Amino acid sequence: MVATDSTTVLVDCGFGYKEAIARLKRLNVDPDSLSGILVTHEHSDHASGIEGLANRHNIPVYASRGTWIEIGHDLCNHSHVINGLFSIGDIEVRPVPVPHDAREPLQFVFTYNGRRLGILSDLGSISGRVLQGFQELDALSVEFNHDRELLKSGPYPGFLKSRVGGDFGHLNNDQAASLVAEIITDRLKTVVACHISETNNEVARVEQALERALQGRNIERLIASQSDGFNWISVGI
Numbered sequence: 001m002v003a004t005d006s007t008t009v010l011v012d013c014g015f016g017y018k019e020a021i022a023r024l025k026r027l028n029v030d031p032d033s034l035s036g037i038l039v040t041h042e043h044s045d046h047a048s049g050i051e052g053l054a055n056r057h058n059i060p061v062y063a064s065r066g067t068w069i070e071i072g073h074d075l076c077n078h079s080h081v082i083n084g085l086f087s088i089g090d091i092e093v094r095p096v097p098v099p100h101d102a103r104e105p106l107q108f109v110f111t112y113n114g115r116r117l118g119i120l121s122d123l124g125s126i127s128g129r130v131l132q133g134f135q136e137l138d139a140l141s142v143e144f145n146h147d148r149e150l151l152k153s154g155p156y157p158g159f160l161k162s163r164v165g166g167d168f169g170h171l172n173n174d175q176a177a178s179l180v181a182e183i184i185t186d187r188l189k190t191v192v193a194c195h196i197s198e199t200n201n202e203v204a205r206v207e208q209a210l211e212r213a214l215q216g217r218n219i220e221r222l223i224a225s226q227s228d229g230f231n232w233i234s235v236g237i
């Protein structure tokens with residue numbers, strides 16, 4: 001979720017209605033106050049709860065054309081097709097296409113008052129467009145999805161290991177670390193490691209990778225858990 005004084009935007013909703021409401025409540029957000037919901041792609045951990053939340057509270061929903069094809073054009077009462085840079089309230093939203101095995105997956109860079117926040121999950125490799133899009137950030141939430149060794153030796157069936165570890169799957173800790181190292185600038189204040197696999201990763205390994213990526217700089221680092229997410233952070237203050 002991304003919020004200013006007057007605008008609150010939710011990114012994805014992979015939970016059932018009750019759980020989504022409980023999570024909003026934990027962050028003190030009234031669902032009726034949501035200005036919009038962005039859907040990154042159609043996978044169920046991102047899109048399954050959109051319909052219930054959006055339609056019960058009359059929230060506009062924004063997704064790429066491909067994502068709408070997959071989740072259904074008539075799923076939501078107020079639907080918008082993302083087609084380049086746009087704004088929701090006073091937040092500017094820049095969509096960035098990512099390599100992931102979905103129809104037309106996007107991730108986003110948000111700008112408000114000159115401050116820039118990037119959110120980046122669900123990508124199997126680091127494309128030029130990603131590097132170009134996620135520049136000059138004040139804060140970044142990025143997936144440290146799995147550890148290469150743990151995925152290899154873990155319980156997933158072979159096809160799933162290839163999917164997750166492939167170029168259109170998810171970033172492993174090393175890839176995420178090199179991405180962060182590549183786009184780091186002096187203005188970066190906070191990095192949140194998100195979309196961490198409970199089966200194929202360990203917090204200690206994510207911390208080590210973050211340490212490598214941040215090269216000893218004084219940057220706030222947070223690790224999002226699947227059960228609790230993380231609390232509000234201030235961007236660029």
Ligand SMILES: [Zn+2]
Pocket residue numbers: 043045046121122195
């Ligand atoms: Zn996902």
Ligand SMILES: [Zn+2]
Pocket residue numbers: 041043100102122
């Ligand atoms: Zn996905």
